[in-house]
Amino acid sequence: MYIRTFSARRFLTSFRRLICTTNDGAIPSLLKSIPNIKKILSDDPISLPRSSEKHQQNGTLERRKPSLVDGCTLMKHFQSASVIQIVPKVNRSQESTINGLFNRSQIVQDWSIFEFDQIPGEGEENESNFVDSNNLPEVILLGRCNVGKSSLINALLTNVKERVKTYAKVKQRAGYTLCLNFYNIGGLFRLVDSPGYGNRGKQWQGMLVTDYLEKRRVLRNCYLLLDSKVGLNQYDEMIVQHLVQSGTSFDVVFNKIDKIPNDSRIGHLERLIGNSILADLKIQPRYYFVNSVETSKGIKYRSGINELRLSMLQSCGLNVRTLAPKKLQRDSDRLRQKRKLKNVKMIVNTKKLQRDS
Structure with a gap:
């Protein structure tokens, strides 16, 4: 008019x-x-x-509703921060391929490890029992206690159109994940969940994660998970310093972006990154932004999940167009056949666990 x-x-x-x-x-x-x-x-x-x-x-002044700032919007806004290429939003073809790949993939928890040398193929006592599938590339999620690593893993491994399934157990109390949990994704790569660090973390857990980061030969990338609302604390900055000094490749994933008001989301994250150790890094990591849980208000879908999936596949050197998931047999069954043991799914040093608890 x-x-x-x-x-x-x-x-x-x-x-x-x-x-x-x-x-x-x-x-x-x-x-x-x-x-x-x-x-x-x-x-x-x-x-x-x-x-x-x-x-x-008429007393009914209409204001233009602000557009939704979701994970893809934030990734596009911050993509110029890193010299490493990032896909801020997958296209329809990529989305269909990635969803189909993860939906068809059989998800198997291969191992739960409390000591690095007990990973099949690592350590002198395991060299003779090396499992053929142990050369799968791996990516690991790092983060402080209760930052949402297990919830993010469940979101990554669940069909985006379905209700989130429970692959990694989630509890409200911090420090629930005690060890390294290895999830085999369709025989293509492994996603590793790590115990949280911080006040609730234990010294032996820190040594376990450090050994894994420094010694694991099939590790391709680390994803440092941060709380979007809280930002980095002293433990997060210590982890960043360790990753930089050791030359370990890592990216940063800001979780729970739905906890920040939509109109102040970009400004809040700009200040959060600019006032942290991340701003001082010579080579900026890639920044990913996700919310792993749907909410009735704000972002009503799991945002940024497919972009993070694509990043993990690319970090492992996998071509999305040519991938096909494999039918899996649990590595625990393979090891049981080789070692003739009753149960090797949980490789646990119970005496050490009880002593350090």
């Missing part, structure tokens, strides 16, 4: 100026038939209220 009114007003103004600068003979014959045509054209036009003015008069 506003556009039409503005165009009509501009036309009448131009036409009136034209008529006033010409003689009577220049007025078209059609207009001459209108009574008092010259007076009508010389009078001031009736000012029509704009649409916004109408709403103001």
Whole structure:
């Protein structure tokens, strides 16, 4: 309505100026038939209220609803921070391929490890029992206690159109994940869940994660999970320093972005990153932004999940277009056949666990 009114007003103004600068003979014959045509054209036009003015008069001023700032919006905003290429939003073809790949993949928890040397293929005593599938590339999730690593793993491994399934157990109390849990994704790669660090973390857990980061030969990338609302604490900064000094490749994943108000989401994260140790890094990591749980308010879907999935596949050197999940046999069954043991799913040093608890 506003556009039409503005165009009509501009036309009448131009036409009136034209008529006033010409003689009577220049007025078209059609207009001459209108009574008092010259007076009508010389009078001031009736000012029509704009649409916004109408709403103001009626007390119903309409404001444009701000667009939703989800994980993809944030990744696009921050993608220039890193020299490493990032896909801020997968296209429809990639989304269909990634969803199909994860939906068809059989998810198997291969191992739960309390000591690094007990990983099959690692340590002298395990060299002879090396499992063929142990050369699968791996990525690991790092983060302080109760930052949401297990919830994110469940979101990554569940169909985005379905309710989140429980692969990694989630508890409200911090420090529930005690060891390294290895999830085999369709025989393509392994996703490793690590125990949280911080006040609830234990010294032997820190040594376990450190040994894994420094010695694991099939590790391809680390994903440091941070709380978007809280930001980095002293333990997070210590982990960042360790990763940089050891030359370990890592990216940063900001979780729980739905906890920040939509209109201040970008500004909050800009200040959070700018005031942290991340701003001082010579080579900036890639920044991913996700919410692993749907909420009734704010972001009503799991945002940024497919982009993080794609990053993990690419970090493992896997071509999304040519991938096909494999039918899996649990590595615990393979080891049982080789070692003739009753149960090797949980490789636990119970005496050490009881002593350190």
